[in-house]
Amino acid sequence: MSKGQRVVVVEDDPDISATLVMVLERTGLEVHATDRGERAVELVRELSPDLVTLDLTLPDMDGTEVCRRLREFSDAFIMMITGRSDEIDRLIGLEVGADDYMAKPFSAQEVRARVAALLRRARSAVEAPPLTMDAGGGLTLLPSAHTATLDGTPLPFTPAEVDLMAAFASRPGETWTRGELVRTVWQGEFIESDFLVDVHVGNLRRKLRRAGSKRSWIRTVDGSGYVYDPS
Structure with missing residues (x-):
């Protein structure tokens, strides 16, 4: 972790x-x-933290x-910081914009x-050159700014969703296991890969549909994982 990075902790248990x-x-x-x-x-709003x-x-x-x-x-x-039994809360939290959760x-x-895993991604995004990534199908990603557009229209992707889509787009047509995606995108340990990846994939699909896209984008491979297909 890099000095100068800023974190806001929101927790009511002292x-x-x-x-x-x-x-x-x-x-x-x-x-x-x-x-x-x-x-x-x-x-x-005042501090613009990294995390x-x-x-x-x-309360x-x-x-x-x-x-x-x-x-x-x-x-x-x-x-998000959650109780182990709060799967519904985790699901809702990820759907409204959280990138990760810790139980x-x-x-x-x-x-x-x-x-450390999240802040490495924040730091690498700051240090990376502002290169755009053509993800096919009219989808353009700017990973360094955590932004995405579809046919020029901004998409409401979270930073984790931009990173996940960038990973998919780097290997179109190839199968990604959930474990590979966690290691590539979240870069950390202690992660329940199936739940985290599945929710974020669902969020990406839903946001692309809401943007008017009729493409499949991410196909599920039974028993294996996912394949990126922007055709």
Whole structure:
């Protein structure tokens, strides 16, 4: 992780918040914490962080609503903090714009690994040249800016969705397993690959359909994974 990178921790449990702040500050990150959703939106707007860790259970606002508001103006990576049994919450959170999730209880090692993976992607995007990627079918990706357009119209992809589509487009017609996608896109350990990948693929398909596309884009290969097909 690089010094100068900034994280906003949104967590109403004081013990968990203190743990996250301590672990992240020890890695050299600038960390700001709040236990309120409204304040989280203000902090992200003021600070333009690289990453937000977001608890879904907050006293003043549902975490998914915070995520939805952040996505109106921020392209920071968002990692949800959830309970292990909250699969519906994880699904909703990923659908409204989160890039990743981490289940409670978690270890300091897991926090460091998961945050480092996301921030490597944030740093590489900043340092990468602003090259566009023709993904076929009128889809253009700009991974360094985490943006995408379809026939010139901007698409509401999250940073993780842009990275995932860029991975697919780098190997059109080839099968990607879910494990390969996690290693390529999320670059981390401690990840339940099937759930995370499947939800993001579903989000990409839905957003492309809403943009008016009738192409298949990403085909499911039973028992294997996915194939990118922009034809």
